[in-house]
Amino acid sequence: MTGTDNQASGNRMTGAEIVLQALRDNGVEHIFGYPGGAVLPIYDEIFQQDDIQHILVRHEQGAGHAAEGYARSTGKVGVMLVTSGPGATNAVTPLQDALMDSIPLVCLSGQVPTTLIGSDAFQECDTVGITRPCTKHNWLVKDVNELAAVIHEAFRIAQSGRPGPVVVDIPKDIQFATGTYTPPEAHHVQKSYQPKIQGDLNKINQAIELMKNARRPVIYSGGGVVNSGPEACKLLRELVELTDFPITSTLMGLGAYPASGKNWLGMLGMHGSYEANMAMHDCDVMVCIGARFDDRITGRLNAFSPNSKKIHIDIDPSSINKNVRVDVGILGDVGNVLEDMVRLWRALPQKPAAERLGDWWGDVARWRARNSFAYKPSDDVIMPQYAIQRLYELTKHRDTYITTEVGQHQMWAAQFYGFEQPNRWMTSGGLGTMGYGLPAALGVQIAHPESLVIDIAGDASIQMCIQEMSAAIQHNAPIKIFILNNQYMGMVRQWQQLLHGNRLSNSYTEAMPDFVKLAEAYGAVGLRCEKPGDLDAAIQEMIDVNKPVIFDCRVANLANCFPMIPSGKAHNEMLLPDEATDEAVANAIDAKGRQLV
Ligand SMILES: Cc1cc2nc3c(=O)[nH]c(=O)nc-3n(C[C@H](O)[C@H](O)[C@H](O)COP(=O)(O)OP(=O)(O)OC[C@H]3O[C@@H](n4cnc5c(N)ncnc54)[C@H](O)[C@@H]3O)c2cc1C
Ligand SMILES: Cc1ncc(C[n+]2csc(CCOP(=O)(O)OP(=O)(O)O)c2C)c(N)n1
Numbered sequence: 001m002t003g004t005d006n007q008a009s010g011n012r013m014t015g016a017e018i019v020l021q022a023l024r025d026n027g028v029e030h031i032f033g034y035p036g037g038a039v040l041p042i043y044d045e046i047f048q049q050d051d052i053q054h055i056l057v058r059h060e061q062g063a064g065h066a067a068e069g070y071a072r073s074t075g076k077v078g079v080m081l082v083t084s085g086p087g088a089t090n091a092v093t094p095l096q097d098a099l100m101d102s103i104p105l106v107c108l109s110g111q112v113p114t115t116l117i118g119s120d121a122f123q124e125c126d127t128v129g130i131t132r133p134c135t136k137h138n139w140l141v142k143d144v145n146e147l148a149a150v151i152h153e154a155f156r157i158a159q160s161g162r163p164g165p166v167v168v169d170i171p172k173d174i175q176f177a178t179g180t181y182t183p184p185e186a187h188h189v190q191k192s193y194q195p196k197i198q199g200d201l202n203k204i205n206q207a208i209e210l211m212k213n214a215r216r217p218v219i220y221s222g223g224g225v226v227n228s229g230p231e232a233c234k235l236l237r238e239l240v241e242l243t244d245f246p247i248t249s250t251l252m253g254l255g256a257y258p259a260s261g262k263n264w265l266g267m268l269g270m271h272g273s274y275e276a277n278m279a280m281h282d283c284d285v286m287v288c289i290g291a292r293f294d295d296r297i298t299g300r301l302n303a304f305s306p307n308s309k310k311i312h313i314d315i316d317p318s319s320i321n322k323n324v325r326v327d328v329g330i331l332g333d334v335g336n337v338l339e340d341m342v343r344l345w346r347a348l349p350q351k352p353a354a355e356r357l358g359d360w361w362g363d364v365a366r367w368r369a370r371n372s373f374a375y376k377p378s379d380d381v382i383m384p385q386y387a388i389q390r391l392y393e394l395t396k397h398r399d400t401y402i403t404t405e406v407g408q409h410q411m412w413a414a415q416f417y418g419f420e421q422p423n424r425w426m427t428s429g430g431l432g433t434m435g436y437g438l439p440a441a442l443g444v445q446i447a448h449p450e451s452l453v454i455d456i457a458g459d460a461s462i463q464m465c466i467q468e469m470s471a472a473i474q475h476n477a478p479i480k481i482f483i484l485n486n487q488y489m490g491m492v493r494q495w496q497q498l499l500h501g502n503r504l505s506n507s508y509t510e511a512m513p514d515f516v517k518l519a520e521a522y523g524a525v526g527l528r529c530e531k532p533g534d535l536d537a538a539i540q541e542m543i544d545v546n547k548p549v550i551f552d553c554r555v556a557n558l559a560n561c562f563p564m565i566p567s568g569k570a571h572n573e574m575l576l577p578d579e580a581t582d583e584a585v586a587n588a589i590d591a592k593g594r595q596l597v
Pocket of ligand 1: 100101102161162163221222223224225227228249250251252253267268269270271272289290291292293294296297313314315316319332333334335406407410411428429430431432433491
C-alpha cells in the first residue's frame with residue numbers, strides 16, 4: 001500500500017509509512033542513506049514506492065556531505081537516513097559541518113526499540129545526546145502519533161532562520177506501530193521558534209546614514225547572502241551598483257557578487273587578497289552582510305579594522321556582537337533588509353557625491369597593483385594555481401558546479417576560480433572537513449544530472465571519502481575529481497614550514513595509491529597529467545567523458561598558498577608571495593632528515 005492509499009484510508013499508517021508520506025509532503029525527491037537493523041521498516045517502505053529516490057552511499061559521512069552538497073546547490077533541505085549506533089555516530093561529522101556552515105539538513109536515524117533504550121542494546125547509542133551540540137534541534141520520537149508533526153517541524157526548523165541540521169531519532173517499534181498521519185497544513189508550529197526576518201527600519205536608517213557619509217566604505221558579505229537566496233544576491237548587486245562601494249566576501253559567500261564585477265576585491269581573510277584585507281583594515285564604514293566575523297577573517301581581534309563604524313546584518317541574534325562589537329546590528333533576513341536598504345538609498349533626497357570615494361578607489365587601485373595572487377609560472381612543472389586557472393578557463397562557459405576538499409587546493413580554488421553566480425561553490429568552511437568534496441559532488445550531481453560537477457581535491461583529502469566513487473558509479477553520477485597531487489598534506493606542510501621550523505612531521509603522503517588504477521578499479525576513468533603543455537587537452541578529455549573521472553594532476557610539490565595572514569596577526573601584516581621564504585622551502589627536511597628539494 002502506498003502513502004497515498006494510506007491517506008485515503010483515514011490517515012492511519014505505520015510509523016515507516018508516516019516517514020515516507022511526511023518526506024513526500026515536504027517536497028523531498030532524494031534521500032542519501034545507508035541501511036541497518038534499526039531502520040529496516042523505513043527501508044522496506046522505500047522499496048515499495050518510487051517517488052522518492054534513495055541514493056545508497058558507502059559510509060554515513062558520505063550521506064551527510066552528499067545531502068549538504070544537494071542542499072547548497074539547490075536551496076532545498078538535504079535529507080539523510082542512517083541506522084542506530086555506528087550509523088548515527090558516523091553522521092556526526094557532516095552534522096557539525098552543516099551546523100557550522102548553516103546548511104539545512106534533516107537526518108533521520110533509526111533507534112533501538114523504546115523498551116530497550118538504556119539497556120546497552122545491540123547498536124544502541126544516545127543519538128540525541130551525541131548530536132545535541134551539533135544540531136540546531138533534535139528529537140527522540142516515542143509516540144507514533146507525534147511522528148508526522150515532528151518531521152514537519154524538523155523541516156521547518158532546518159530551513160528557517162539560520163539554516164542548520166536537525167535529527168529525528170525513531171525507535172524501531174515506532175516505525176512498526178500504527179498511528180495517525182497529519183499533513184503539514186494541519187501542523188501547529190512551535191511558537192518558541194519564530195525567527196525575525198524583517199529588519200528594524202530605524203536601524204536600517206542608521207546604517208544608511210553611516211553609509212551615506214562614508215569616505216572609505218567596504219561591503220563584507222558572507223554565506224548568509226547565499227542562504228537567503230537568489231533574490232538577496234540580486235539585491236546585493238543592486239546595492240553595490242547604487243553605492244559604488246568596493247565589495248569583498250568570505251569563502252562561504254563566493255558567487256553572491258560576481259567575480260567579474262568591477263567593485264569586486266576578491267575573497268578576504270587568511271588567504272584573501274591584499275586589496276580585500278587592506279580595505280577591511282583601513283575602512284571607515286564596514287557593512288557586514290550575512291557573515292559572522294570568523295577568526296579566519298578578523299585575524300588578531302584587537303587589531304581588526306580599528307577605525308571603522310561597523311554595520312552587521314544577520315538573522316541569528318547570537319551572531320551579532322559575538323566576536324566583534326558593532327555600531328549598528330540589524331536582525332533580519334538579508335533579502336528583506338537589503339530590499340529596505342536599496343529602497344531607502346534610492347529615496348535619499350540628496351545622493352552622496354560620487355567623488356567622495358575617489359581617494360579610496362585610488363587606494364584600492366594601488367593595492368590591486370600589488371597582484372597578491374602572483375606565482376612563478378613554470379614550463380616544466382604544473383603550478384597548482386595554473387591548474388585551477390586552466391580548469392576555470394575551460395569550464396567557465398559551461399553549467400559548472402565546484403566542490404572542494406580541504407587544504408591548499410581549496411584556497412587556490414577560491415582565489416583562482418571566478419564564481420559569477422551563487423550556489424555554484426560547495427566547500428567546507430567552518431569545520432574544514434577533509435573528505436567533504438567527493439560526496440558533496442555526488443549530492444550536487446544528483447540534483448543537477450546534466451551539469452558539470454567537479455571536486456577540486458588534494459591527494460590526502462580525497463582518500464578520506466574515496467569510497468563514494470562506488471556510489472557515483474552506481475547512480476550514474478559523472479562527477480570529476482580533479483586532484484592537485486603535490487604528494488603532501490600541503491596546507492599542513494606549509495604551516496610546518498613557516499611556523500614549526502621546517503620540521504615536516506607526518507605531512508608527507510607516503511605509499512600514495514595509483515589514482516588512475518584506483519579510478520579503474522571503481523569502474524571510473526583515470527587520467528594523469530604531469531606537464532603544463534598537456535594540461536588543456538587532458539582537462540578537455542575529463543570534461544568530455546560521461547562517466548566519473550579521477551584526474552591525477554601532478555603539481556609542484558612545495559608550492560605555498562599566499563597571501564597568508566599568520567594566526568594572531570593583523571590584516572596589514574599579511575605575508576605576500578614575494579616575501580615568501582624561498583630559503584625556507586629549500587631547507588625543508590622530512591622526519592627522516594631527508595632534503596626535500
Ligand atoms: C583551510 C581553510 C582556510 C580558510 N581560509 C579562509 C579565508 O582566507 N577567508 C575566508 O573568508 N574564509 C576562510 N575559511 C572559511 C572560514 O573558516 C569560515 O567558514 C568562513 O569565513 C565563514 O564565512 P561567513 O562569515 O560568510 O559565515 P557562514 O558560516 O556562511 O555564516 C553565515 C552567517 O550569516 C547568517 N545568516 C545565515 N542565513 C542568513 C539569512 N538568510 N539572512 C541573514 N543572515 C543569515 C548566519 O547567522 C551566519 O552568521 C577557511 C576555511 C578553511 C577550511
Ligand atoms: C578530517 C580532517 N582531518 C585533519 C584536517 C587538518 N588538515 C587541514 S588541511 C590538511 C591537509 C590536506 O592535504 P591535501 O588534501 O593533500 O590538500 P593540499 O593542502 O595538499 O592541497 C589537513 C591534514 C582536516 N582539515 N580535516
